[in-house]
Amino acid sequence: MVDSKDLWAGLGSALAVIVGLITMFLNIVSIRLFINRIGAFLNPYMQITIHEYEDDGVERSEFFLAVEAYLSKYCANKVPRLKAELSNDKRRTHVSVDDEQEIQDTFTDGVSGGATLQWYALTVYPSSQVIISRPGDEKRRLYRVSFHKKFRAAVLDSYLPNVFEKGRDVIAKNRQLRLYSNSAGWNTRGTDVMTCWSHVVFKHPATFDTLAMDPKVKEAIMDDLRAFKEGKDYYAKVGKAWKRGYLLFGPPGTGKSTMIAAMANFLEYDVYDLELTAVESNSVLRSLFIETTGKSIIVIEDIDRSVNITSTSKEDYGAKLTLSGMLNFIDGLWSACGGERIIVFTTNNKDKLDPALIRRGRMDRHIEMSYCRYEAFKMLANNYLHIEEHQFFELFGEIQQLLEEVDMSPADVAEHLLTKRKDTDACLKALVVALKNAKDDKDKAKAKEQVVEIHGETGGSPS
């Protein structure tokens, strides 16, 4: 039999040992913490880490991607090793700083003076016990930046936001432009038809250099677009949504669609080509609009023909897509959806449009695309045939005179310049013949009109 006193004594000493061990452990931990703290206190440098994935482990961090783009663009010449990968669409190569490297960057801040920062591109591998459930989980990349503590505020308040901003600009520049169009399709369960965007790579060769029009008007449009693109602070300051509306009007073949492509290439914006006839209602229009992203041009071609949204349809309560829906689309919703969007309407008949739809403030600029006049012709001749006025002085003179009298669209002029490309002289002569024919037709039509007028006035009928 064990004596109960001995039992208690045994338990007591076991407890004392356990308490002793715990105390020792806590001491070690606190000593460690203490040492770490002293170390941190004495270490003049601090670090910030930017992980590749967001906390949810699924989405790649926008900040990480911006840092990667920033370092690749602005610091790549300072590192010995780069890596090249194919872009997602496998059409382009993408160069970035290779892993396990140190990259130095400097920055000057008015308050704290010049700072040197050390970036590290690192890859971390999870311990072997971790079960990998997703592709990409087998390694995680991160960027770590180390700098002197005295720059803490400057790095957090100005250097890192600047890296983010510049990195995002680099990403925007490198990305391929997209052309979105809306169409009706089955939803994923195959139960309902819905309207949604699909996209292809936008590759239109048109630029402002190739667009034939009055150079002064062209320059004014380019200035306007430039001011818009760089106007983020201005729009914020005056409390306006960061958007701009353009109405392009003019006869067929005068370059309205070409102008939109030139705008997209110039601004490096995506294009959303909104087909109104496929939009069943205001709410569909609204959801399509909400899905558009910033840095984009939303286009509605032939707005007068797309849908009957004149004022009369306001009263037509049966119409699902209404003028007021359109007006909301243009102004009301902008403020809710961030900014940097341009909206462009094109039409052959400006007069047919409801004034409410195109009043200034909704459509800020009305741009007339007109028939081909001499300045535009010179540009087309240069683009298509690589010729200048002085080389074909006489023919150019003749064409100049005819273009004053005859309305021919740039599309038609371009067509004549294309047909006999190898023989420049023949091309120009063919154009002169076409212009003369058009002039004859115009003169004949005019004469006929006059005859009708004269007979109309005298009450007789033309024989």
Ligand SMILES: Nc1ncnc2c1ncn2[C@@H]1O[C@H](COP(=O)(O)OP(=O)(O)OP(=O)(O)O)[C@@H](O)[C@H]1O
């Ligand atoms: N101003 C222009 N400068 C250069 N090329 C032009 C111009 N206008 C027309 N073209 C040429 O003519 C073709 C047709 O032009 P575009 O489709 O831009 O005309 P549009 O005004 O949109 O016509 P529509 O009213 O029929 O839609 C283009 O492919 C382009 O090559």
Ligand SMILES: [Mg+2]
């Ligand atoms: Mg067009």
